[in-house]
Amino acid sequence: MSPYFRLIFLAFLMFYLIPTKIFAQKTEKDGLPYLYGKKVIMVYGGWDGHHPKMFTDRVNAWLKTKGAEVTVSNSLDIYTNEKTMSETDLIIQYWTMGEITKEQEQGLLKAVKNGTGIAGCHGGLGDSFRKNTEYQYMIGGQWVAHPGGKINYKIDISNIDDPITKGLVDFDIKDTEQYYMHIDPNSKVLATTTFGNKHNGWIEGAVMPVSWKKHYAKGRVFYLSIGHDPKDFDTPSAWKLLTRGIRWASGSKYQPKEKTHTPIYSSQTRVGKN
Numbered sequence: 001m002s003p004y005f006r007l008i009f010l011a012f013l014m015f016y017l018i019p020t021k022i023f024a025q026k027t028e029k030d031g032l033p034y035l036y037g038k039k040v041i042m043v044y045g046g047w048d049g050h051h052p053k054m055f056t057d058r059v060n061a062w063l064k065t066k067g068a069e070v071t072v073s074n075s076l077d078i079y080t081n082e083k084t085m086s087e088t089d090l091i092i093q094y095w096t097m098g099e100i101t102k103e104q105e106q107g108l109l110k111a112v113k114n115g116t117g118i119a120g121c122h123g124g125l126g127d128s129f130r131k132n133t134e135y136q137y138m139i140g141g142q143w144v145a146h147p148g149g150k151i152n153y154k155i156d157i158s159n160i161d162d163p164i165t166k167g168l169v170d171f172d173i174k175d176t177e178q179y180y181m182h183i184d185p186n187s188k189v190l191a192t193t194t195f196g197n198k199h200n201g202w203i204e205g206a207v208m209p210v211s212w213k214k215h216y217a218k219g220r221v222f223y224l225s226i227g228h229d230p231k232d233f234d235t236p237s238a239w240k241l242l243t244r245g246i247r248w249a250s251g252s253k254y255q256p257k258e259k260t261h262t263p264i265y266s267s268q269t270r271v272g273k274n
């Protein structure tokens with residue numbers, strides 16, 4: 001290699017590869033990972049009523065401002081590309097219902113088990129592939145109802161110590177779906193909502209997680225149930241929850257593993273007397 005090319009090669013290392021590596025391992029001031037230089041795959045499709053492309057375009061535009069390297073796919077076949085999946089830091093999926101093949105599912109699960117993060121919202125992550133229980137085991141919740149359809153409701157921030165929710169206060173969200181879900185009781189819940197008596201009165205007072213973080217083997221999993229319509233993210237606190245959660249999930253390969261396993265039931269306490 002001539003000295004000239006060696007110099008160019010070194011300059012490339014210094015100004016591109018090395019900073020990317022440094023940024024990948026560091027967190028920003030708010031304690032959440034940088035997206036700069038991270039490899040992100042956005043996968044969208046499924047039921048069109050959720051405007052998966054519109055959602056993807058909006059999040060993609062933001063990811064680019066953060067310096068992420070984004071690949072967008074409207075096919076689940078990308079999950080079967082072992083090389084691409086193993087190099088990916090984060091998957092953002094918006095795919096409501098639909099079907100996933102065995103090979104596609106295995107590709108996705110394997111990548112997350114090995115440390116690729118996965119993040120998303122509403123039906124795009126919490127109501128995908130209804131027949132696939134291992135997928136639901138990974139996500140930590142499955143949509144079952146949205147009583148009353150599009151309504152107004154309140155989000156309660158339940159954990160103010162976490163970098164994802166730090167500084168956020170309870171907020172209202174309008175004209176959108178309040179998700180009732182079947183939930184893994186061991187995830188770290190970040191926000192909840194409480195059901196009223198107007199629709200399906202028997203669930204009055206039911207407190208339901210709206211957002212949580214968890215692990216699936218080495219991979220970070222972030223979920224937010226807001227997002228029936230991309231306009232839901234015009235509410236600044238909803239957008240903050242989503243984007244901070246995405247950033248957190250991008251860090252599994254670089255940051256130390258957090259304790260996200262926070263069981264809500266205790267084996268040491270018993271209600272009632274013998």
Ligand SMILES: [Zn+2]
Binds near residue numbers: 122228
């Ligand atoms: Zn919906």
